[in-house]
Amino acid sequence: xxxxxxxxxxxxxxxxxxxxxxxxxxxxxxxxxxxxxxxxxxxxxxxxxxxxxxxxxxxxxxxxxxxxxxxxxxxxxxxxxxxxxxxxxxxxxxxxxxxxxxxxxxxxxxxxxxxxxxxxxxxxxxxxxxxxxxxxxxxxxxxxxxxxxxxxxxxxxxxxxxxxxxxxxxxxxxxxxxxxxxxxxxxxxxxxxxxxxxxxxxxxxxxxxxxx
Amino acid sequence: xxxxxxxxxxxxxxxxxxxxxxxxxxxxxxxxxxxxxxxxxxxxxxxxxxxxxxxxxxxxxxxxxxxxxxxxxxxxxxxxxxxxxxxxxxxxxxxxxxx
Numbered sequence: 001x002x003x004x005x006x007x008x009x010x011x012x013x014x015x016x017x018x019x020x021x022x023x024x025x026x027x028x029x030x031x032x033x034x035x036x037x038x039x040x041x042x043x044x045x046x047x048x049x050x051x052x053x054x055x056x057x058x059x060x061x062x063x064x065x066x067x068x069x070x071x072x073x074x075x076x077x078x079x080x081x082x083x084x085x086x087x088x089x090x091x092x093x094x095x096x097x098x099x100x101x102x103x104x105x106x107x108x109x110x111x112x113x114x115x116x117x118x119x120x121x122x123x124x125x126x127x128x129x130x131x132x133x134x135x136x137x138x139x140x141x142x143x144x145x146x147x148x149x150x151x152x153x154x155x156x157x158x159x160x161x162x163x164x165x166x167x168x169x170x171x172x173x174x175x176x177x178x179x180x181x182x183x184x185x186x187x188x189x190x191x192x193x194x195x196x197x198x199x200x201x202x203x204x205x206x207x208x209x210x211x212x
Numbered sequence: 213x214x215x216x217x218x219x220x221x222x223x224x225x226x227x228x229x230x231x232x233x234x235x236x237x238x239x240x241x242x243x244x245x246x247x248x249x250x251x252x253x254x255x256x257x258x259x260x261x262x263x264x265x266x267x268x269x270x271x272x273x274x275x276x277x278x279x280x281x282x283x284x285x286x287x288x289x290x291x292x293x294x295x296x297x298x299x300x301x302x303x304x305x306x307x308x309x310x311x
Contacts, residue, residue: 007295015298025218032222035229037253042221044260048267052217056224062256063225068249070232071241079233088230144305147280150264151301154281157257158288169251170258177259181267189267193259194252201248 005094005119006126008036013130014137015040015152018145019047023131030127034120035092037156038062041190047149050187058190069096076100076108090116169200280305 009030016026021043029039038059045055070091076099079087095116102108137143161167173193180189232240265281266272280301287297 004294007293011295011298021214025214028218029221032218033225035225037257038221038225041256041260042217044264046214046217048263049269052213053220056217056220058256058260059221060224060228061252063221063228064249065253066225066229067232067240068246070229071235071237074233074237077233084233085230088233089226091229091233142306144276144280144302144307144309147265147277147305148298148302150261150277150281151284151298152294153257153260153264154284155288155294155297157254157261160254160257166251166254170254173255173258174262178262178266178272181263181272182270186263186267186269189263190256190259193255197248197251197255200255201244201251204247 005122009123009126010130010133011148011152012036012039012043013127013132014134014145015047015130015149016043016127017131017134019043019149021046023128023135026131027124027128030124033059033063034089034123035063035066036123037065040152040156044149044153045187045190047146048186048190050190051185054185054187054191058187061191061194065093066091069093072096072100073108073112076102076105077112078105079109087112087116090120092116092119094119165200165204169196172196172200276305276308279308 012030013026016029016039017023021029029042033039033042041062042052042055042059045058046052070088073091073096077084077087090112095112098115099108099111102111134145137145157170161170173196176196177189177193180192184192261281265277266274283304284297284301287300292300
């Protein structure tokens, strides 16, 4: 997992400066936002010419995932006060996955703290490395780094397309986004695609859970 | 504007995490909420891929980026690691531009 985190972090750093963010802004995202898909989304919207605030809104929509992780982790961690406030920052995919299966509060806290802490350190170091390397390369188009942004999103998306239903929703969302590209300001097409998730979620009521 | 966006994302994403740890589960733990939360990343990431690869301003164009994405698909199918996928796509796009 450390290697995977390092790789994502380097990729994020490089893609972020290719999108036009400064090294300081890139590092601030990894330190403060600290949830990979949201960070990628923000820089992706900016790279496509969208307003930075549309990027932030897209990042927030993707960040709602962590709220659901929190619901699951709250009784397991049983933290209050400053520990909860501190722990919340490292509430992400990895720390949840590693601690959600523990059967006692101390074991869950231990797994959560170590996984969250290790990923936080690695992710930020890798981001700095990727951002400095991307900055040193210069114009991203020369090296095809603009194409790398799309590839990074596809790699994040790939494991989520685990059922036919998810693939349909993905295809429809892409079609809706491209359909409105000529009509609305950059950044908005991606937000419009969130509507597909809302409608599909509402319509899939009673649908049996396909294997995850 | 960029710094404002960074701060909005930082504060918002933190509150979303803290909220999950703080609100009583019955407020949000409903099947509809779970289904939508499961589909939102799929929809947003799919849209990001599409816009990133095909949109240029308000136009839709197929260029070297599409070649890069095709390379990424092949690399994902053969289960290449993340960085290989990302930089493989960049390399193919750069090569296509040199043609």
